[in-house]
Each structure stands twice: as C-alpha cells, then as structure tokens.
Amino acid sequence: MTVAADERVARIGTARRLLIRPELGAVVGLVVVFAFFAVQSPVFRSPAGIANWLDPAATLGIMAVAVALLMIGGEFDLSAGVLTGTSGLILVTLATRFGFNVWLAMLAGLVVALAVGFANGMVVTRTRLPSFIVTLGTFLMLQGINLGVTKMITGSVQVSGLRRAEGYEGASAVLAGTIEIGGTSFRVAILWWILVTALATWVLMRSRAGNWIFAVGGNEQAARAVGVPAARTKIALFMTTAFAAWLVGSILALRYTSVQANIGIGQEFIYIIAAVIGGCLLTGGYGSAIGAAIGAVIFGMADKGIVFLGWDADWFTFFLGAMLLLATLANRLVRRYAEEMRH
Amino acid sequence: MTPTTILETRGIGKTFGSVLALREVSMSVAAGQVTCVLGDNGAGKSTLIKILSGVHQHDAGAYLVDGREVRLTSPRDALERGIATVYQDLAMIPLMSVWRNFFLGSEPRMGLSFDVRKARRVAREELRAMGIDIRDVDQPVGTLSGGERQSVAIARAVYFGARVLILDEPTSALGVKQAGVVLRYIARARDRGLGVVFITHNPHHAYPVGDRFLLLNRGACIGEYGKGDITAHELTALMAGGAELEELAHELRRE
Numbered sequence: 001m002t003v004a005a006d007e008r009v010a011r012i013g014t015a016r017r018l019l020i021r022p023e024l025g026a027v028v029g030l031v032v033v034f035a036f037f038a039v040q041s042p043v044f045r046s047p048a049g050i051a052n053w054l055d056p057a058a059t060l061g062i063m064a065v066a067v068a069l070l071m072i073g074g075e076f077d078l079s080a081g082v083l084t085g086t087s088g089l090i091l092v093t094l095a096t097r098f099g100f101n102v103w104l105a106m107l108a109g110l111v112v113a114l115a116v117g118f119a120n121g122m123v124v125t126r127t128r129l130p131s132f133i134v135t136l137g138t139f140l141m142l143q144g145i146n147l148g149v150t151k152m153i154t155g156s157v158q159v160s161g162l163r164r165a166e167g168y169e170g171a172s173a174v175l176a177g178t179i180e181i182g183g184t185s186f187r188v189a190i191l192w193w194i195l196v197t198a199l200a201t202w203v204l205m206r207s208r209a210g211n212w213i214f215a216v217g218g219n220e221q222a223a224r225a226v227g228v229p230a231a232r233t234k235i236a237l238f239m240t241t242a243f244a245a246w247l248v249g250s251i252l253a254l255r256y257t258s259v260q261a262n263i264g265i266g267q268e269f270i271y272i273i274a275a276v277i278g279g280c281l282l283t284g285g286y287g288s289a290i291g292a293a294i295g296a297v298i299f300g301m302a303d304k305g306i307v308f309l310g311w312d313a314d315w316f317t318f319f320l321g322a323m324l325l326l327a328t329l330a331n332r333l334v335r336r337y338a339e340e341m342r343h
Numbered sequence: 344m345t346p347t348t349i350l351e352t353r354g355i356g357k358t359f360g361s362v363l364a365l366r367e368v369s370m371s372v373a374a375g376q377v378t379c380v381l382g383d384n385g386a387g388k389s390t391l392i393k394i395l396s397g398v399h400q401h402d403a404g405a406y407l408v409d410g411r412e413v414r415l416t417s418p419r420d421a422l423e424r425g426i427a428t429v430y431q432d433l434a435m436i437p438l439m440s441v442w443r444n445f446f447l448g449s450e451p452r453m454g455l456s457f458d459v460r461k462a463r464r465v466a467r468e469e470l471r472a473m474g475i476d477i478r479d480v481d482q483p484v485g486t487l488s489g490g491e492r493q494s495v496a497i498a499r500a501v502y503f504g505a506r507v508l509i510l511d512e513p514t515s516a517l518g519v520k521q522a523g524v525v526l527r528y529i530a531r532a533r534d535r536g537l538g539v540v541f542i543t544h545n546p547h548h549a550y551p552v553g554d555r556f557l558l559l560n561r562g563a564c565i566g567e568y569g570k571g572d573i574t575a576h577e578l579t580a581l582m583a584g585g586a587e588l589e590e591l592a593h594e595l596r597r598e
Contacts, residue, residue: 214436214438219437221434222435223447226449227419285439
C-alpha cells in the first residue's frame with residue numbers, strides 16, 4: 001500500500017508537530033531573554049560573556065535534565081540539591097582526612113549517592129507515598145547528616161584542602177578544568193552538560209526505557225497493564241537524579257577544592273523550575289530533556305546578565321518567578337492549541 | 344467447512360463467598376465468528392469475561408482452549424494462548440502518541456534502541472489494515488475520539504497475535520456514530536479470522552455483528568441462540584425481560 005493517504009495530514013502536520021514540542025515555550029523564552037540582555041550589554045554577547053553565563057547553566061543543566069526525566073516519570077526529588085552537597089562532602093572528607101585517592105573518594109561518593117537514589121525509589125514504589133513527601137524526608141535527613149558529620153569530623157562547617165590530595169590534578173582536569181575555544185576558556189562542565197542532555201534525549205526519544213518513562217508518568221496503571229516494569233523504571237529514574245547530583249557535587253568540589261556543609265540546600269526547587277520552564281508538566285508524562293537544558297540556559301543568562309547590567313543581584317529571584325509563571329502559562333496555551341487542532 | 348472452535352466453556356461456574364456469581368454457563372467462540380454476551384448489570388457478564396481472560400479461576404465446570412481443558416492462572420497466561428482482552432478503561436496513555444501507545448510494553452528493538460521508524464510504520468499499516476482512519480500516528484492518543492481509541496486498542500491486540508478478542512462493553516460509552524465505527528472494526532477483526540467475544544447490554548449493537556448470542560440473567564444462562572434462531576426484536580424483548588418491560592409501560596402510562 002502506498003503512503004499517499006490522507007490529505008489532512010499534510011495540512012496540519014508540520015505546524016502542529018512543531019507546536020506540540022514541549023520545548024517550544026523554552027525556546028521562545030531563550031530568544032527573548034538573550035535579546036533582552038544582549039541588546040543592553042556588549043559583554044553579555046561577547047565570547048567571554050557567553051562562557052561566563054554558560055557555566056552556571058551547565059551545572060544546573062545537568063541536574064535539571066535528570067530531574068526532568070524523573071518528572072516526566074511522574075515523580076519529584078527534593079533531596080537532589082542536598083545530595084550534591086553530600087557527594088562533594090564525601091569526596092573531600094575521604095580525600096583529605098582519610099588519605100583516599102581522589103578517584104577512589106569519588107567512587108565512594110557515587111556508591112553512596114546511588115544508594116540514596118535507590119532508597120528513594122524503593123520507598124516511593126513500595127509504599128506508594130507521594131515522592132514529594134518521601135524525598136522531603138530524605139532531604140531533611142541528608143541536611144542533618146551533612147552538617148552533623150562534617151562538624152564531628154572537622155569541628156567546623158566546611159572541609160577543604162582537596163588540592164593537596166593524591167589524584168587531584170587528573171580528576172580536576174576531567175571534571176573541573178577549562179578548554180580554550182578561539183581564545184576564550186570554557187568550563188569543561190559545559191561538555192558534560194551537553195553529553196548528559198544528548199544521552200537523556202536519546203533515552204527519552206529512542207529507547208524502550210524512554211517509552212516506559214513517558215508511560216509511568218502518564219498513567220501508571222495502564223503502563224503496568226501492558227507489561228511496563230513501572231517500579232524498576234521509577235527506581236532507575238531516582239538513581240539517575242542521584243547520579244547527576246554526584247556528578248555536579250564532584251564538579252563543584254573539585255573546582256572550589258572545599259565544600260560547605262550546607263551547600264545545595266534550596267537548589268532542588270531551581271532544578272524543578274528549570275525543568276518546568278523547559279516544558280515538563282508537574283503532573284508527569286510530558287516534557288523534554290532539551291527543554292530542561294534550555295531552561296537552565298535561561299537561568300544562567302538571567303543570573304549573570306543581571307550582574308552585567310549592573311543591577312542588584314537580588315532582583316534575580318523576582319525575574320525567576322516571573323519567568324516560571326510565564327513559561328507555565330505559555331506551555332499550557334501551546335498544548336491546548338496543539339490538542340484543539342485535531343479536526 | 345465448520346469454523347474451528349477456539350474457546351469453549353461447559354457448565355462453568357464461580358462463587359465469591361456465599362454469592363453465586365455465575366452458574367452453569369456454556370458457550371463457545373469459533374474463529375471468524377462473533378459471540379455476543381448480553382445481559383443487564385449484575386447478570387454475570389464481567390465475571391464470565393474475567394474467567395475467560397484469566398483474571399479469575401472458575402470453580403465449577405470446564406474451560407477448554409483448542410479442545411483441551413485449561414485453568415488460566417493470569418491475564419498473561421491467557422495472552423500467551425492468544426486470548427486478548429480490551430477493557431472499557433483502555434490501557435492507553437493520553438499524552439503519548441498513537442504509535443508509542445501501540446507498542447508500549449512490547450517495543451521493537453534495533454540493537455540497543457527502540458526502532459521508532461518500524462514502530463511508526465507498523466502502527467500506520469496495522470491501523471490502515473483494520474480500516475482505521477487515523478490522520479497522523481504522531482498525534483497524542485488523548486486527541487482521539489472514544490471510538491478511535493477502542494479501535495486502536497483492538498488493532499493492537501490483533502497485531503500482537505490475538506486469536507480471540509474479548510471486548511468488554513466497547514460501545515456502551517459511545518454515541519451512535521462512534522459505536523458504529525467500533526462495530527465495523529469488530530467485523531474487520533472477525534473477517535481476519537479472529538474469534539470475538541463481544542460483551543454488551545445493547546441488543547441493537549449485538550444483533551448486526553453477532554453470530555451467536557448468549558443471554559445472561561442473575562448469573563445464569565437464559566438462552567443461547569444462533570443468528571438464524573432469533574430475530575432482533577425477539578432478542579431485544581428477551582434482553583429487557585419482555586414481561587417486565589410491558590409491566591413498566593403499563594406503570595408509566597398516563598392516567
């Protein structure tokens with residue numbers, strides 16, 4: 001049979017397919033925010049400026065992409081921010097106080113982070129409690145552990161001195177170094193962020209697991225009924241955010257060579273905001289990894305752009321709140337429009 | 344040539360505690376035929392299909408698949424024998440595209456990845472083979488009408504090797520036109536050689552498409568007819584409990 005089928009497809013196909021993309025709102029926001037700052041600040045649009053605002057976008061973006069996957073799967077992780085601190089603290093503490101090689105200390109941090117993610121996933125899938133509550137519990141517990149253990153070991157609320165640890169040079173070059181492109185040095189974290197976004201996009205759009213993630217977030221019972229391993233999918237998603245938290249925690253620890261015990265607190269909402277700006281629905285089943293990455297760029301632009309313009313940095317949160325509201329409204333309009341175009 | 348019987352029950356029964364949900368029901372489904380199960384609410388229709396689809400086990404009589412007695416332990420067990428059930432509340436995800444839904448849980452693989460090109464193509468071909476006019480398999484299932492959604496679920500069951508299709512009230516929540524659409528796909532599935540068990544409480548939907556009619560009332564069989572043995576009018580009368588209906592008409596008459 002030939003595919004010369006339905007004349008109605010051609011008429012609405014392309015337009016709707018573009019509009020129905022979850023990242024559309026974020027792309028529009030990206031263009032607007034870039035134009036806003038670029039017009040007023042030459043530094044903002046210079047290569048050095050771009051390298052400057054891509055840096056916070058990268059570390060936030062790694063987290064936002066992982067959180068977006070989890071949100072598409074229908075769950076939240078409020079412990080993700082604090083877990084970046086936990087991973088960093090384990091790395092620095094083991095390397096500086098217990099003589100671990102930096103790589104080995106990172107491995108230990110990874111094991112702990114994945115265990116936390118696994119525990120989050122197990123509790124959520126077994127008890128069927130809302131993940132908002134479960135991970136809020138994890139968040140508070142980790143916050144206590146971060147402060148308590150750090151004080152117990154160092155007598156202060158930070159650990160430092162990573163630079164002297166064995167293996168620091170290599171690990172730092174891989175995770176916290178810079179690369180020169182056309183005379184401007186960019187943080188290597190930007191590469192990791194692009195890699196994570198590409199991988200997450202592939203998983204979502206081109207793997208069976210991606211189909212399962214959309215399904216468990218869209219309608220868990222229905223997914224289960226056709227044989228989707230819903231619990232395994234969700235646990236894997238919690239472990240993915242934990243992995244991202246470990247990666248970001250390690251990047252930051254290697255960059256600053258010291259970690260504050262209260263680091264990461266409050267960041268969990270920023271990750272969710274970036275994912276929502278990127279088109280994720282709070283109710284699950286819809287969203288995109290690229291969108292979340294773009295959400296992180298918008299965040300990075302605003303964060304640095306406000307400084308470039310010489311404004312008080314306090315205005316940043318106001319901007320962020322307005323952006324979140326606008327993006328959510330835009331996403332809803334786009335989705336409604338796309339769904340109404342059916343006949 | 345007589346059509347080969349795939350499913351058969353002989354005097355099957357089921358009790359839940361002290362409640363006799365189903366007793367002494369005998370029926371059969373043959374390849375390329377539609378067996379309609381008719382009954383009012385509480386007649387035992389859903390108990391019967393739950394036994395047929397492996398959700399419940401019968402505790403009296405015999406259940407035969409391909410002439411051999413079986414005891415299905417789960418819906419998956421039934422599925423492996425080619426018995427697929429499409430429930431009223433379909434297992435579909437509204438925000439996901441038609442082709443993603445079509446292959447959900449059984450995604451075709453290409454190396455490590457989900458072969459999306461094949462999934463799109465097969466979904467389009469299968470829907471078209473069933474005569475289902477989906478404008479675009481990329482559209483979310485949530486944008487389809489109720490009848491279209493039922494049809495996609497039927498096409499999916501057919502593609503994944505169902506020999507017997509059990510349809511639980513597929514037309515009851517639909518308007519007249521939409522119900523007609525679904526009836527057409529039931530006929531298509533039948534023409535492709537599937538045995539269909541069509542559960543409904545609407546004789547007007549059952550009669551045009553059915554080959555055999557099983558009438559249930561209060562958990563028992565009150566008649567099994569071939570199409571030649573009964574007229575649409577008789578079926579309706581039986582279904583409504585003719586006497587009861589007359590009584591009702593009498594009661595409702597203006598003074």
